Amino acid sequence: MSQSHADTIPVRVVAVEEVTPQIKHFTLQSLAGELPAFSGGSHIIVVMRGAQRVYRNPYSLMSSPNELENYQISVLRVDPSRGGSAFMHEQVRVGTELEIAHPVNLFGLAKLARKHLLLAGGIGITPFLAQLHDLRMSEVPYELHYATRSPQHGAYCQLISRLEPQRSRLYHDSNRHFIDIDGLLSQQPLGTHVYVCGPAGMITRVLDSARTLGWPDSHVHYERFAAPPTGAAFDVRLQKSGIDLHVLPDQSLLEAIEAAGVDAPYLCRGGVCGFCRAEVLSVDGELVHNDHFLSNDEKASGKSIMPCVSRARCSTLVLNL
Amino acid sequence: MNVALKMDQVYRGEYTFANSPAAIRRFPLPFPEDRYMYSVNIEPHVAGPKGSVIEFPIDCDEHYVEECRERAIVIQQDPLRIQALPHMMSAQWDTLELGMQSLSQSYPDQFTLTRAGRHWHWINRPLGLNQHFTFGDPASLPQPPLEYITRQLQGDWVIMDQRDNDLWVEGGMVTGPADWSMDFDMGMSFKEWHGPVPLGHEMGVFDRALKFLLNLRLNEPVRRYNWTMTVNPNLDSSPHNYPEWGPDRTSVTLENVARKLHLRTELQGLWRLPRSNGIVFMVRTYMLSVGDVASIPKWARRVHRVLRDLHPALVDYKGLTRHRPIAVAYLSQFDDGSPTTPGIAPE
Numbered sequence: 215m216s217q218s219h220a221d222t223i224p225v226r227v228v229a230v231e232e233v234t235p236q237i238k239h240f241t242l243q244s245l246a247g248e249l250p251a252f253s254g255g256s257h258i259i260v261v262m263r264g265a266q267r268v269y270r271n272p273y274s275l276m277s278s279p280n281e282l283e284n285y286q287i288s289v290l291r292v293d294p295s296r297g298g299s300a301f302m303h304e305q306v307r308v309g310t311e312l313e314i315a316h317p318v319n320l321f322g323l324a325k326l327a328r329k330h331l332l333l334a335g336g337i338g339i340t341p342f343l344a345q346l347h348d349l350r351m352s353e354v355p356y357e358l359h360y361a362t363r364s365p366q367h368g369a370y371c372q373l374i375s376r377l378e379p380q381r382s383r384l385y386h387d388s389n390r391h392f393i394d395i396d397g398l399l400s401q402q403p404l405g406t407h408v409y410v411c412g413p414a415g416m417i418t419r420v421l422d423s424a425r426t427l428g429w430p431d432s433h434v435h436y437e438r439f440a441a442p443p444t445g446a447a448f449d450v451r452l453q454k455s456g457i458d459l460h461v462l463p464d465q466s467l468l469e470a471i472e473a474a475g476v477d478a479p480y481l482c483r484g485g486v487c488g489f490c491r492a493e494v495l496s497v498d499g500e501l502v503h504n505d506h507f508l509s510n511d512e513k514a515s516g517k518s519i520m521p522c523v524s525r526a527r528c529s530t531l532v533l534n535l
Numbered sequence: 536m537n538v539a540l541k542m543d544q545v546y547r548g549e550y551t552f553a554n555s556p557a558a559i560r561r562f563p564l565p566f567p568e569d570r571y572m573y574s575v576n577i578e579p580h581v582a583g584p585k586g587s588v589i590e591f592p593i594d595c596d597e598h599y600v601e602e603c604r605e606r607a608i609v610i611q612q613d614p615l616r617i618q619a620l621p622h623m624m625s626a627q628w629d630t631l632e633l634g635m636q637s638l639s640q641s642y643p644d645q646f647t648l649t650r651a652g653r654h655w656h657w658i659n660r661p662l663g664l665n666q667h668f669t670f671g672d673p674a675s676l677p678q679p680p681l682e683y684i685t686r687q688l689q690g691d692w693v694i695m696d697q698r699d700n701d702l703w704v705e706g707g708m709v710t711g712p713a714d715w716s717m718d719f720d721m722g723m724s725f726k727e728w729h730g731p732v733p734l735g736h737e738m739g740v741f742d743r744a745l746k747f748l749l750n751l752r753l754n755e756p757v758r759r760y761n762w763t764m765t766v767n768p769n770l771d772s773s774p775h776n777y778p779e780w781g782p783d784r785t786s787v788t789l790e791n792v793a794r795k796l797h798l799r800t801e802l803q804g805l806w807r808l809p810r811s812n813g814i815v816f817m818v819r820t821y822m823l824s825v826g827d828v829a830s831i832p833k834w835a836r837r838v839h840r841v842l843r844d845l846h847p848a849l850v851d852y853k854g855l856t857r858h859r860p861i862a863v864a865y866l867s868q869f870d871d872g873s874p875t876t877p878g879i880a881p882e
Contacts (some may be wrong), residue, residue: 221754250753251809253625279810285728316753319812324698325622432699481750489750 222261223249228284230308233369237337238303242285242314248486249282254345256317257439258285260484262301267465268473269298272483274340274411274437275317280349285314288369290337292441296464299441301332320482321411321437328405331357333393333420335412336363339370341437342411346377357381359398361412364388374515396424411437438484442466442523443504452476452535467521467531476535478521485523492533494519499528538597540661546605546711552768554827558597562823563588563764565800569840571849573735577747579805580756588802588875591641592756593634593688596818596825600661602689602711602770609710610686614716619694619706626706627681627696628671629808630815659687681706683755690802690819693717695725697813701799704728708723711770711820713799716855717773733848745760751814756806763853764862765799768822787858792865793826795836796858798838825862831881835869842866 229241243249251413262269277286289302306312313415321341324329330349332342339360349356358378362368364386374382385391399408399420408429410420417436424434444464451458452471461470468490471478481489485505494501494517503513505520519526519533538558544551546877554562565571583589588596610616619627635657639648649656653670664687668675676683685692685708693707702725709717720728725745726736735741751757765772766783787795804817829835843863850856876882 252753252812253812256812316755317809318752322697322812326698347553426791428842481752487750 222315224313225249225285225312227306227310227312230306233288234367236291236367237288237369238291239286239288239369240302240306241289242312243283245311247306250316251282252279252317252344253319253322254279254348255321255323255341256319256344257321257341257482258287258317258442259315260287260298261303261313261315262305264297264301264305267469268295269296269301270469270472270483271298271302274321274344276340276343279344280347288337288340296441296444318481320487321435324407324433324435327354327407327433329403329407330354331398331402331408332356332358333395333398333408333410333412333416334358334360335368335410335416336361336367338410338412338416339374340377340411340439341372342409343373345409347413359383359385359393361385361387361416374525394532395419395465396427399423399427399429405433407433407435408488409435409437411444414438424426438486438506442468442483443502443525445502445525446527448499448526448528449530451530451532453532454535466523467519467525471521471535472530478535480522485520488520490520490522491518492521492535493517495532497526497528497531499526499527499531501531536545540600540863541597542600544598544601546601546768546770547608550767550769552601552822554823555597557824559827559830559880561587561596562821562827563760563800564834564837565644565760566796566837566841566878569837569875570844572846573732573738573740573849576850577744577757577759580770580806588821589758589820591806593641593817594640594802595638595645595689599689603662603687605770606686606708606710610682613775614644616684616710617708618717618721618762619681620722622693623706623811623813624673624680626696626808626811626813626815627679629811629813630692630694631680631684632670633806633808633815634688638688662687671694679706680774690817690851693719693816693818694811695814695816696810697749700749700864701725702745702814707816709773709818712773712818713765713801713820714772716772716774728821731852733852734846748814751805752808753807753809758802758804761801761803763799763801764855764858765797765822766795766858768797768824770820770822784854784857787861789861789865792861793829794824796825796862797822798825798828825865829866829869832869833875833882835866835874836871837874839866839870840862 224245227240228243233239255271257274259272273287275285289299291303292299325344334342360374369493371384379500383395384465410417447463448461455476459470460473461467476529479489481487488507500520501516502525504523546552563587588594612779635648638646645660647658655668655670657666691709695702696705704720704723707717726741729741769780772780801823802819806815809816828838841857
């Protein structure tokens with residue numbers, strides 16, 4: 215039941231806009247007709263063929279699900295970049311051709327929610343921009359809280375203020391103005407679903423607060439798009455394929471497996487969905503689990519690893535791939 | 536379709552349903568080997584051989600008009616066969632799009648879809664339909680979108696919402712089920728829905744299938760086959776009208792088994808839906824009389840062996856207890872013990 219990802223869509227960049235010094239906004243058009251329909255909260259994987267390496271980074275679709283003439287994404291330049299965001303910022307311009315995978319939604323709106331509470335931090339606003347198109351057409355109440363470092367860093371503050379003057383609130387760290395997470399979560403009507411997308415610390419605070427206040431897990435949704443952590447280089451043996459490979463310090467294990475020509479499964483590339491789970495046969499060192507999928511017991515057992523974000527501190531890791 | 540559409544056969548009363556020689560040979564035999572047990576037999580729903588039931592994503596065969604007519608009769612008698620919860624409206628439109636795109640691309644001589652933004656124009660020549668409508672506006676169609684499109688598709692169709700790491704049966708058009716009920720199953724989770732199936736739960740089949748389906752991707756549909764047997768070509772073997780078909784189960788004899796008893800294959804397809812992020816589940820039923828099975832020597836040997844050696848729990852669950860011995864006795868005369876070639880092709 216393995217799934218291949220050969221089936222990408224060729225696209226051309228038709229507009230690039232520098233929204234802030236760190237964030238660029240890209241408009242992508244299909245080279246093969248209309249783009250596939252999607253639901254708000256979906257991401258795509260953008261395949262970037264660099265000179266040395268192929269990068270596959272997930273980016274949330276921020277355009278309207280009802281407009282399929284193009285897709286829009288925003289890319290935060292991560293510093294130091296592992297390569298993907300730098301590639302998008304430096305190499306990609308109007309006319310550049312890229313490949314994207316079909317949209318996947320791991321952060322969809324709950325259709326039975328009585329109210330939606332959206333919490334965005336920084337670039338984490340992007341999935342909500344697409345969802346707002348759906349929410350505006352529904353009769354379910356919602357509110358958006360959007361925090362940025364400063365008004366200058368708030369890529370889409372003006373857009374949000376214009377689109378949602380009544381149902382949004384902006385916060386800027388520079389004004390010492392923060393989202394009162396406990397306060398918000400403690401006064402929501404029964405049946406509310408909360409969604410958070412932003413920096414890891416913000417997600418953790420929301421999850422902790424929700425748990426403390428007794429929110430059911432099924433009503434708490436989050437999306438992390440952390441870049442795979444870097445680390446020391448190590449060697450890997452893929453037992454089934456009979457392939458030996460080397461993982462560079464700024465390369466993820468999954469990227470190294472792909473570079474070796476093995477079509478490994480993945481969905482989120484962020485350590486959340488569990489789709490890329492690989493069986494560890496042996497390791498002469500320790501596994502460095504960076505995912506949010508495996509339980510602590512599973513991590514301690516050392517039998518599985520999520521190659522999209524996790525790596526090993528060892529000389530050789532042997533996987534059943 | 537390069538086949539002649541049959542127009543007059545019925546799935547009730549006189550049961551005049553029958554397969555042409557070409558339809559017999561393209562029947563999807565559900566047994567790739569001489570024995571059968573459950574497995575997570577899911578595979579990518581990619582194009583199969585020309586002329587086969589999997590040549591196109593949604594197969595349209597010689598029974599198309601008759602099966603659509605049968606569906607209309609069932610709904611008229613029992614409107615609860617088509618249902619959808621209010622939050623499934625976007626999944627209804629997704630399903631309509633899938634059906635119209637698939638049919639018009641696979642059978643351009645029979646079906647035409649023209650789209651200009653949200654203004655769509657649909658022509659269904661076999662059923663004589665010509666409809667302009669606005670995609671997303673239910674008022675622009677004579678029926679809600681799921682009902683409109685599934686009245687023009689063969690097979691049963693269920694739409695599922697995905698939430699809480701589960702799939703929920705929250706809409707569907709089910710007029711030809713092998714003894715299950717949309718009305719009864721509405722609102723169930725994936726495992727509740729499959730609750731009556733024996734052995735599978737213990738084998739972990741449903742855990743694995745659910746996990747797989749939760750990650751089903753757009754543009755990468757999957758399929759599997761299931762099967763049972765039905766007395767008479769009675770497409771609507773539903774619990775709702777058991778009094779009508781249940782007694783037939785005692786009517787099978789060695790003399791009539793060849794024409795009365797039917798092997799019933801379900802080609803099940805699953806697609807991720809784009810706008811709703813739900814999943815649509817197609818259960819497309821093909822029926823072949825035991826006599827027609829016996830007309831293909833390899834199939835006669837194989838079906839004989841599968842039925843003879845079937846696990847007792849499956850015999851009961853599939854409702855075969857009464858007539859399996861008769862079918863085995865009948866088919867045994869065609870089984871000389873010689874091996875069968877792998878795969879389902881007639882040879």
